[in-house]
Amino acid sequence: MLPRPGLSPPRLSVVTNRGRLSAPGTLLGQGGPAAPDAAATVATKKQATSRTNELVPPGSLSALAGSYGLRPSAARPPVFTYLRQLWQRRHFIIGFATARTIAMYTEAKLGQLWQVLTPLLNAAVYFLIFGELLHTNRGVPQFIPFLVTGVFVFNFTQRSVITASKVMRDSLPLIRALYFPRACLPLGYVIIELQQLLLAFSVLIIIVLASGEPLTWYWLLALPALALQTAFNIGTGLLLARWGAGFDDVSQLLPFIVRTWLYMSGIMFSISALSLLSGGVLKDHPTLAYLMQINPAAVFITLIRNAVLASARLSFPGSAPYNGHLCAVYRFQGDNHHYLQHNPGALYYSAHCHPIISTPQLWMYGAGWALAALLIGFVVFWRAETRYGRG
Amino acid sequence: MADPMVIVDDLHVVYRVYGASGDKGTAATALVRMLRRQRRPSIREVHAIRGISFVAYRGDAVGVIGRNGSGKSTLLRAIAGLIPPEQGAVYTDGHGALLGVNAALLDDLTGERNIVLGLLAMGMTPPEVKEHYQKVVEFSGVGDFINLPMRTYSTGMGSRLRFSIASAKNHDILLIDEALATGDAEFRVKSHNRIDELRAQAGTVFLVAHNLGEVEETCNRVIWLEKGTIVRAGDDVPGIIDEYLVATGGQPRAREPAKS
Numbered sequence: 001m002l003p004r005p006g007l008s009p010p011r012l013s014v015v016t017n018r019g020r021l022s023a024p025g026t027l028l029g030q031g032g033p034a035a036p037d038a039a040a041t042v043a044t045k046k047q048a049t050s051r052t053n054e055l056v057p058p059g060s061l062s063a064l065a066g067s068y069g070l071r072p073s074a075a076r077p078p079v080f081t082y083l084r085q086l087w088q089r090r091h092f093i094i095g096f097a098t099a100r101t102i103a104m105y106t107e108a109k110l111g112q113l114w115q116v117l118t119p120l121l122n123a124a125v126y127f128l129i130f131g132e133l134l135h136t137n138r139g140v141p142q143f144i145p146f147l148v149t150g151v152f153v154f155n156f157t158q159r160s161v162i163t164a165s166k167v168m169r170d171s172l173p174l175i176r177a178l179y180f181p182r183a184c185l186p187l188g189y190v191i192i193e194l195q196q197l198l199l200a201f202s203v204l205i206i207i208v209l210a211s212g213e214p215l216t217w218y219w220l221l222a223l224p225a226l227a228l229q230t231a232f233n234i235g236t237g238l239l240l241a242r243w244g245a246g247f248d249d250v251s252q253l254l255p256f257i258v259r260t261w262l263y264m265s266g267i268m269f270s271i272s273a274l275s276l277l278s279g280g281v282l283k284d285h286p287t288l289a290y291l292m293q294i295n296p297a298a299v300f301i302t303l304i305r306n307a308v309l310a311s312a313r314l315s316f317p318g319s320a321p322y323n324g325h326l327c328a329v330y331r332f333q334g335d336n337h338h339y340l341q342h343n344p345g346a347l348y349y350s351a352h353c354h355p356i357i358s359t360p361q362l363w364m365y366g367a368g369w370a371l372a373a374l375l376i377g378f379v380v381f382w383r384a385e386t387r388y389g390r391g
Numbered sequence: 392m393a394d395p396m397v398i399v400d401d402l403h404v405v406y407r408v409y410g411a412s413g414d415k416g417t418a419a420t421a422l423v424r425m426l427r428r429q430r431r432p433s434i435r436e437v438h439a440i441r442g443i444s445f446v447a448y449r450g451d452a453v454g455v456i457g458r459n460g461s462g463k464s465t466l467l468r469a470i471a472g473l474i475p476p477e478q479g480a481v482y483t484d485g486h487g488a489l490l491g492v493n494a495a496l497l498d499d500l501t502g503e504r505n506i507v508l509g510l511l512a513m514g515m516t517p518p519e520v521k522e523h524y525q526k527v528v529e530f531s532g533v534g535d536f537i538n539l540p541m542r543t544y545s546t547g548m549g550s551r552l553r554f555s556i557a558s559a560k561n562h563d564i565l566l567i568d569e570a571l572a573t574g575d576a577e578f579r580v581k582s583h584n585r586i587d588e589l590r591a592q593a594g595t596v597f598l599v600a601h602n603l604g605e606v607e608e609t610c611n612r613v614i615w616l617e618k619g620t621i622v623r624a625g626d627d628v629p630g631i632i633d634e635y636l637v638a639t640g641g642q643p644r645a646r647e648p649a650k651s
Contacts, residue, residue: 062398065400176468178509
């Protein structure tokens with residue numbers, strides 16, 4: 001049995017005039033051993049129930065809290081403390097990510113095979129509809145690896161932001177049960193998607209090699225590009241996790257925004273080909289072509305394509321010295337089937353044209369997007385740290 | 392006197408509830424509302440806690456009683472720092488861990504993974520997790536179910552596992568919201584002992600329970616809430632419980648004569 005303190009509380013004098021007492025006059029006698037009868041007579045008439053709070057010591061409570069070093073329970077930690085806490089929970093983040101990946105496919109017969117099958121099937125659909133029916137493969141030397149790389153890379157960003165926008169709502173029980181830095185959750189989801197992407201990349205390597213692309217040292221450039229993309233996804237994920245926690249509208253609207261983004265990012269077509277070719281729709285819209293090319297998804301996709309696909313790198317405008325004649329050949333014959341059958345090398349003449357943006361600029365944009373997203377996303381997410389449990 | 396662990400200073404909590412709408416909730420009404428630039432009429436403010444103050448000390452077990460909707464769960468969430476106060480403040484020494492009856496961790500994961508993740512989330516390192524894992528499994532007593540997803544657990548088993556995870560670490564402040572109500576008699580004894588242990592290690596425990604016997608056995612202080620305000624709060628646990636019972640139209644609890 002627990003020690004039960006004496007029934008005559010020492011802190012009866014405590015009732016300060018903080019407005020908690022509706023009837024301070026009835027205080028006397030309440031502290032005494034509450035005989036059931038006495039209590040009953042007080043309580044049967046509800047209005048007569050005295051309000052006594054013996055758990056408030058005299059004096060200012062906030063001063064008392066200060067003198068014992070107590071801190072507001074709903075206070076968010078300073079930025080660097082928060083980052084340190086996040087680092088401490090790295091095992092949790094990884095564990096959470098791994099567990100989620102496993103759980104995601106437990107109901108499916110093919111299990112985690114879907115991690116690779118889904119983007120592959122997507123790529124197959126795009127190949128049929130865009131490549132074969134709508135001929136968006138114009139001006140691209142090796143369309144299949146070009147398309148598959150684009151789909152896989154975009155899929156990483158797409159899934160990261162969509163899952164991140166829902167994570168705070170989906171994990172409400174966990175958030176309400178345990179305290180941990182909330183940024184662990186969107187971070188964990190981006191790491192899940194990164195794991196999926198790395199798995200998908202092993203399939204991509206097979207497809208790329210099977211289509212006749214050589215294995216070169218340039219492939220290593222995919223790693224810094226992926227690192228930048230991951231940083232961008234984390235930042236965007238944090239931002240959307242914050243918004244998605246407040247309004248469900250965000251996760252309703254997001255799929256449409258992301259689909260528009262998908263069509264604008266040069267996945268099933270080449271932005272530079274469409275702006276160069278004489279029949280290209282972007283030919284007379286250089287500003288639009290520029291905006292499409294500097295959008296973060298297009299930047300990361302282009303960087304990774306140029307790393308793993310020799311055909312993309314060698315045909316990338318600006319990768320060879322400018323040559324007006326060869327460039328003109330590409331512009332006017334690049335989508336001419338008959339001409340290309342006899343001169344397949346003409347598809348690579350686009351290298352002699354002026355680029356929309358050069359390769360160093362691509363890297364700068366990539367780094368800029370990653371840094372900006374990370375900074376803004378982190379600050380926006382962190383500022384709302386104490387509000388995620390509200391639901 | 393022991394050090395204060397939780398100081399609640401004139402706390403007000405206001406919920407904004409969405410979806411309590413009066414309109415038909417169709418797309419058309421939503422559109423009309425937007426065209427007229429009206430705010431969603433469905434946003435209602437619920438003033439759940441209206442000016443509560445108290446201090447809890449190291450080693451206290453504080454019972455919170457009151458009718459449904461009197462603000463008990465809200466108070467616990469505010470202490471855990473999960474709901475920001477509208478006015479006033481809650482000061483705590485460290486973070487509180489809140490155990491609620493509905494707080495499933497990750498439903499589609501096995502009990503085993505939930506334990507590991509729960510312990511990691513509380514800030515343990517992998518070696519510490521290894522060290523505590525077996526204890527948590529034994530304490531929860533879920534047996535072979537540990538390898539099954541948590542959605543297959545009965546309500547009681549789920550709450551046992553949650554309590555075991557949350558109490559594996561010596562929290563300074565443990566907030567229990569009806570989480571023990573669904574456990575069986577054996578688990579009730581175990582959890583009761585564990586709460587005593589936590590108190591002995593100078594932690595503070597808050598317990599919301601409709602089982603007043605449980606409150607009386609476990610707690611040395613009690614707070615009676617009504618419509619978001621304190622009706623009575625003090626050390627006289629049996630007295631306040633009796634008064635509460637009478638006020639709700641019941642009889643005072645029949646007790647054994649007090650032990651000396």
